[in-house]
Every structure is written in structure tokens, then in C-alpha cells.
Amino acid sequence: MEISLNTPAATLAEIGTIVDKAHVELHKCYQCGKCTAGCPMADSMDITPREVIRHLQLGLLAEVLRCEAVWVCASCHTCSARCPNEVDVAHLMEVLRQEAKKRNITPVPDVDKFARIFISNIRSFGKSHEVVLCASYNVWSGHLFQDVMTFPHLVMNKLVFFKPHVVKDKTAVRRIMDKALKGADKA
Amino acid sequence: MKYSYFPGCAMKGAGKAYDFSIKYVTKKIGMELLEIDDWNCCGATAAHSTSADLALGLNARTLALAEAQYPDLEIAVPCAACYSALRSALFSARSSKEKLAKIQDLIEMPYEGKNEVISFLETFSRPDAMKAITENVVKPLGGLKVACYYGCLTSRPAKIAGPDDVENPMQMDDIVALTGAISVDWAFKTECCGGAHHVSYQKGAVPLVDRILRNAQANGAEAIATACPLCCLNLDMRQGELNKKNGTDYNIPIYYFTELLAMSMGATPKEVGVEKHFFPALSLMEKYLVKGGSAV
Numbered sequence: 001m002e003i004s005l006n007t008p009a010a011t012l013a014e015i016g017t018i019v020d021k022a023h024v025e026l027h028k029c030y031q032c033g034k035c036t037a038g039c040p041m042a043d044s045m046d047i048t049p050r051e052v053i054r055h056l057q058l059g060l061l062a063e064v065l066r067c068e069a070v071w072v073c074a075s076c077h078t079c080s081a082r083c084p085n086e087v088d089v090a091h092l093m094e095v096l097r098q099e100a101k102k103r104n105i106t107p108v109p110d111v112d113k114f115a116r117i118f119i120s121n122i123r124s125f126g127k128s129h130e131v132v133l134c135a136s137y138n139v140w141s142g143h144l145f146q147d148v149m150t151f152p153h154l155v156m157n158k159l160v161f162f163k164p165h166v167v168k169d170k171t172a173v174r175r176i177m178d179k180a181l182k183g184a185d186k187a
Numbered sequence: 188m189k190y191s192y193f194p195g196c197a198m199k200g201a202g203k204a205y206d207f208s209i210k211y212v213t214k215k216i217g218m219e220l221l222e223i224d225d226w227n228c229c230g231a232t233a234a235h236s237t238s239a240d241l242a243l244g245l246n247a248r249t250l251a252l253a254e255a256q257y258p259d260l261e262i263a264v265p266c267a268a269c270y271s272a273l274r275s276a277l278f279s280a281r282s283s284k285e286k287l288a289k290i291q292d293l294i295e296m297p298y299e300g301k302n303e304v305i306s307f308l309e310t311f312s313r314p315d316a317m318k319a320i321t322e323n324v325v326k327p328l329g330g331l332k333v334a335c336y337y338g339c340l341t342s343r344p345a346k347i348a349g350p351d352d353v354e355n356p357m358q359m360d361d362i363v364a365l366t367g368a369i370s371v372d373w374a375f376k377t378e379c380c381g382g383a384h385h386v387s388y389q390k391g392a393v394p395l396v397d398r399i400l401r402n403a404q405a406n407g408a409e410a411i412a413t414a415c416p417l418c419c420l421n422l423d424m425r426q427g428e429l430n431k432k433n434g435t436d437y438n439i440p441i442y443y444f445t446e447l448l449a450m451s452m453g454a455t456p457k458e459v460g461v462e463k464h465f466f467p468a469l470s471l472m473e474k475y476l477v478k479g480g481s482a483v
Contacts, residue, residue: 040378040379040381040395040398041379041384041391041395043391043394044388044390044391071388072388072391074379074381074382074383074384074392074395075232075235075236075339075382076339076343076378076379076382077339077343077344078339078343078377078378078379080343080344081343081344081345081353081354088344090344094235094236097236098236098237098238098239101237108388110387110388111384111387111388113387114233114383114386114387115232115233115236115237115387116233118230118231118233118234118383119230119233119234119237119241121228122227122228122230122234122245125228126227126228127196127227127228128196128197128228128231129196130196130197130200130201133386134386137386137387141387146386146389147386147424150424150465153465154201157203157460157462157463158203158463159200159201159203159463160200160201161199161200165196165199167225167226167227168225169225172248172295173227173245173248175295176244176245176248176293176294176295177241177244177245179240179244179293180238180240180241180243180244180245180293181237181238181240181241
């Protein structure tokens with residue numbers, strides 16, 4: 001892939017806004033790689049957490065917004081805990097995920113679908129309902145039979161409930177969700 | 188010992204054994220839990236991945252309800268993800284007057300960020316609770332080798348979770364030791380189990396459980412104790428699958444640390460749901476309860 005480091009000022013400004021939101025100072029990262037060494041998901045990533053930062057240092061925002069790594073990140077915060085120079089890599093990954101989503105870029109669609117279903121679940125019940133959640137995910141993602149073998153065990157041991165527990169004040173929860181999501185991507 | 192209680196969604200479903208055992212232990216040691224009326228879901232990873240305000244709003248509503256209903260009580264939370272989400276909202280509320288005003292406006296409720304949010308590792312670590320637990324152990328799990336698994340969100344981010352040690356927390360080890368079990372030294376205490384990726388990104392998540400089990404086995408653990416319904420479910424559900432698929436010979440039942448407490452206090456396995464785990468967890472308990480000098 002040919003890359004150009006001739007980053008337009010507008011892109012640099014965009015990167016500035018994103019890292020500010022994550023309270024990250026890009027120049028603080030000296031590329032030691034400790035974040036990546038401790039990252040449990042690094043094996044599955046297309047670029048490593050260290051490389052995500054490096055791309056941003058070089059002004060390569062588009063590449064970062066379409067990489068899989070920010071979606072493969074499991075938000076375990078090991079990277080941030082171990083950074084010797086207080087770069088909150090996990091927070092940056094999260095802001096990048098939100099920014100990519102705003103631009104409708106979802107390179108690992110299943111992760112995004114699951115989040116959307118989870119949120120619509122809360123909108124419906126105010127609480128999370130495991131059966132509805134996993135059933136809708138399997139249908140929507142096309143992984144129809146994922147983990148179905150666990151279902152008999154869950155039913156036999158009464159670990160699932162079919163009648164959802166619902167908050168009394170559903171209107172209040174929905175109003176808060178709508179207000180919070182105004183401007184952000186509506187789930 | 189009195190707390191307001193945020194059970195969280197999982198406690199009514201897959202985390203039932205956690206719920207049952209917490210209720211059993213708290214009743215035994217005289218710890219009172221008052222459930223927050225009309226609490227809502229914390230939003231978990233989905234909410235904070237989507238929008239910071241969404242996570243903030245959902246959790247601030249619950250915190251405001253707790254503040255109104257039980258103004259003098261700390262809020263005790265069993266699930267690590269709920270604990271982290273609620274504490275993040277609390278820290279935001281306490282970070283500045285402007286932020287607090289923004290939160291009040293978002294939830295349209297009075298809220299001042301007064302009540303502390305704590306985990307059950309904390310409630311049971313306090314001296315009066317530890318004393319009461321010790322007094323109530325009647326069937327010690329003498330010699331059971333347990334790997335205490337903390338996972339991510341009870342220890343990270345450190346400023347939110349406030350662990351005693353970010354890489355080597357000891358609260359659960361100290362609590363579990365009260366039952367007569369021996370906590371083993373191992374390297375994967377705070378490694379991630381994969382969390383919600385076990386639904387949405389399985390191919391990347393399952394190897395994480397494999398590595399955790401491998402390290403526990405290598406360090407001689409006979410059981411793993413957890414403090415989170417999702418950690419417990421992931422380790423528990425995948426163990427048999429991994430054995431079948433990869434030919435591994437893991438034989439490490441997964442418990443909630445509160446199940447171990449309850450069993451040592453004389454609960455029958457059924458009372459606390461020990462038989463509900465995916466990976467058979469009953470026979471190891473029976474073996475140790477007999478070893479400890481008292482049949483089940």
C-alpha cells in the first residue's frame with residue numbers, strides 16, 4: 001500500500017479533536033510496544049495497538065478509522081494500565097470506535113451489530129434480556145446456530161427467563177437514551 | 188453492614204448461582220442488602236462503545252434512584268461490568284460542577300454523586316465482614332486449590348476500579364482463604380476472558396479462555412473462583428468445548444467466590460446453584476466438603 005504523509009490540515013485537526021476526546025497526547029507515545037505485548041486480542045488484529053498510535057502520529061486517520069483493530073479491542077484496559085507514559089490507549093480505541101461508527105464505517109460488522117441489538121434491548125425493556133439478545137444476534141448476524149448447544153443446559157437449569165424483567169419507568173429510560181444519543185449514531 | 192443493592196441483569200439469568208450465593212452469605216453474616224427500586228441496565232460494553240453520554244445517562248439514573256431511596260448507603264454491585272460502568276458515571280459526576288450539571292440535565296433527576304459504589308470483593312473484605320465470615324465457616328474446604336480470577340473490570344482502569352494492586356490484586360485470595368481453601372499463585376489473575384466478544388467475535392475470544400485455563404492448570408489449580416457473571420459464564424461454557432475440540436484435559440470447575448463462601452458456611456449445593464454450571468462443579472465440592480470433615 002502506498003501511503004502519503006502529506007496530511008491535510010483538516011485531517012490533522014480531526015485527529016486533534018479525537019485524541020483530545022480520549023485525553024491522549026500522541027507525542028507521549030515513544031513506541032515501546034508494551035500496550036501490544038500485553039494486549040490479549042493483538043493476535044487477531046490487523047494492526048496492533050502500538051501501530052494504531054503510530055498511524056495517528058503520522059496523520060493517517062483514514063487508515064485507522066477503517067482498521068479492524070479498534071473493533072477487535074475487547075476494552076480490557078491492559079494497554080492503558082501498562083503504558084509507561086500514561087497514554088490511555090484503551091480510551092483512544094473507544095473514541096475511534098465511536099468516530100468510525102459516526103461515519104458508518106464498521107469493518108467488523110458483527111461487533112457493531114451486537115452493540116446495536118444490546119442497546120435496542122435496553123430501549124425495549126430497560127434491562128438486558130439474554131434470550132432476546134442472543135436470538136436476535138444469531139438471526140441478524142447470520143450465525144443462526146451459534147451456541148445453540150448451550151441452550152438446553154440454560155433452560156434445564158432455569159438460567160434463562162422468557163418473560164422479560166422490565167423497568168417500571170420505561171419512558172424515563174428511553175428519554176435519557178434519546179437525549180444521550182442525539183448527535184451520536186442512533187442505535 | 189447495610190448496603191443498597193444493584194443486582195444487574197445477569198443475576199436474574201445466567202448469574203443465578205452468584206445471586207443465590209450472595210443472598211445466602213449476606214444473610215448468614217448479617218449483611219443487609221436493599222435492592223434499588225426500578226434500577227436499569229448499565230449498558231455494558233455496548234453503551235460505552237457507542238456513546239459516552241449513553242453510558243453516563245443509563246448509570247446516572249440508577250445512581251440517582253439509589254441516592255433518593257437510600258441516601259446513607261453505599262451501593263454494592265456483584266457484576267464487574269456493572270461495577271465499572273456505575274463507578275465511571277460516579278467519577279464523572281464528581282469530576283466537576285459542570286459535568287454534574289450536565290448529568291442532572293441528561294437524567295432530569297436530582298443527583299449529587301453522594302453514594303459510593305463498591306464491589307462484593309470490597310464488602311466482604313471489610314474487617315467486620317471478614318470476622319463474621321470466619322465465625323460462620325462450619326464446613327471448611329480444607330486444602331482445595333483455587334485460582335482466584337479477577338478479570339478486567341474489578342482491577343482496571345485502576346482509577347475507576349481502585350484495586351489493591353492492579354497486576355496482582357489479593358482481595359479475593361484473602362476472602363477465599365477464610366473458607367480453608369488455598370489460593371494458588373498464578374499469572375492470569377487479571378487477564379481478559381474476552382467478555383462480550385464471546386458472542387460477537389468468538390474466533391478471537393475463545394483462545395483467551397484457553398490460555399487462562401492452561402495457566403490455572405499449570406499452577407495446580409483444582410478450581411477457579413470468579414467475581415463476575417460474564418467471566419464465570421465464559422470460562423465455564425467454553426471449557427468442555429475446548430476439551431472436545433482441542434483434546435485438552437482441563438478439569439477446573441468454575442465457581443463464584445461467593446459459592447465457596449456459602450458452601451463453607453453449610454449451604455447445600457442446590458441452595459446456591461452449584462449444579463447449574465456448564466462444567467460439572469458439584470463433585471469437586473462434595474469431595475472437599477467430605478474431606479473437610481463433614482458430608483454434604
